[in-house]
Amino acid sequence: MYQKTLEKLQELTIACEKLLNKIFSQQYNPFYYHGAVPNLFMWTLFITGLLLFAYFQPTLDSAYISVNYISSKIPFGNVIRGLHRYAADAMMIAVLIHAVRVYFTDRYRKYRWIAWYSGVALLLCMLVIGITGYILVWDERSYMIVLMMTDALKQIPLVGHGLAKIFINGHVITHYTMAMSFFFHVGISFLLLYLLWLHYLRISRPVTDVPLGLGLLLVSSIMLPAAVLPVASGKPAVLTQIPHEFPVDWFYLWVFPMFSSMPAMIVWTALFIAVAILLALPFLIVDEGKSPAAVSLDNCVGCTLCAKDCPYEAIYMVPRTDHPKFKQLAIVIDSRCAECGLCVGACAFKAIDLPQKHSKEIIAKIGDVLKEPAGAGV
């Protein structure tokens, strides 16, 4: 049942892909760069963030003023600020498409579980970065976010009060609250880079860049709203006036409407369960046992072709001493092997093969199939 649904969903993605192929052509189809597109937006965020960083003052008194100074006084400051906001939304959309596509096309489990797990961590970090980013503006919305988040954190048993204390950096909202939000916003952004390294682990030649044409198109697609619909702060936050509502960014701040409509503990439990489900997903489908590629000692000449072609960094070359002529031997790391057979296709010496689907059998089958009279048994 579960697998039937997945198959249907896969057909859906392929249909979308066909449509996009017609619009963008195969070379520029963003679906084929679904991992690189979030990356493009991430670098946009880093660069625009760096420019904002130069003028931003992380204190309660001057945060709002400095953000407005960026918007109104710095040449193109408005556009940079808009880019920073819209790139964040675009990145979330791109990440969700990436995750959904990977899930629908069955590319998230088995030898890919590290990428899935680091992806979940990346997504959570993005949410924290997004929420703390909205605090930095220090308008009414920021104040509400701080108040609601502190309340919600305090509801968590045992660690709640500690977390709330870390979040506002003390017992009450002070300048240090702003400094802490700034630290989270920037610090966790750099944590993204480490997590991305984990994300790329075991992938040879990850596709991290989109083609120039597509990149320009995507950047202009956020440049346009940044220029036409400039981002503006709300009313400045006044600590003595507690605001009651604020405009919600549905990509990053969706948790706050949940906090306001139900007890915080229910929201935290729901989030916890959601993350647990995400982490359990790769192991929901049980596969038959592994049969990774095997190297034949007699045939391997150490040409490195299979190691170069392996898309999962599962084949390593090691020096060998047991052979008079050949100095290297290919070694397969079983846990990384995807059993895809790319190494078999790369080998001209019949030295590496999948035990379950041996190339000899396929060659024999090619012979058999051709010997059968055409149309026999139809």
Add this chain to the structure above:
Amino acid sequence: MADDKKKKIIGIVCERSVDLKKHIKNNHLAEKDNVAVVEMICSGMIQPIMIEEGFKQGADGVFVMGCQIGDCHFREGNKWCQDRLLGLRPPNIKKTIDKNKIRGFWLAKCDYKKFLDKVNKFEEDLKNLPQPEAPKPAAANV
């Protein structure tokens, strides 16, 4: 020599590209019984010897089919296969084999119609092949 005798064609096909399960009878296409099909895990597993074996066993043409370039389930299989057909990546196909008799199709799961068109075109090309000037260089079609 464009005779009426049907050309024997064999396809070495990635099981994740065009879904042929419903269309295969006894290892041949139900609609075109001169086209034999062998399914594999990934087009990247196709060795040049397999293509050579097809010709050795009397095929008039061999086509390879994988998923759309850029969308290999195993990331790079169809790219490597395409490069091998083009002669850009070792191991190479024997030089004695006429590259006009080899085709690469790169199609998604739902592209059965396109697939049939391409096979028909390939068959047509094979029939016209023995004329001295080949219709087009093989590389252009891969």
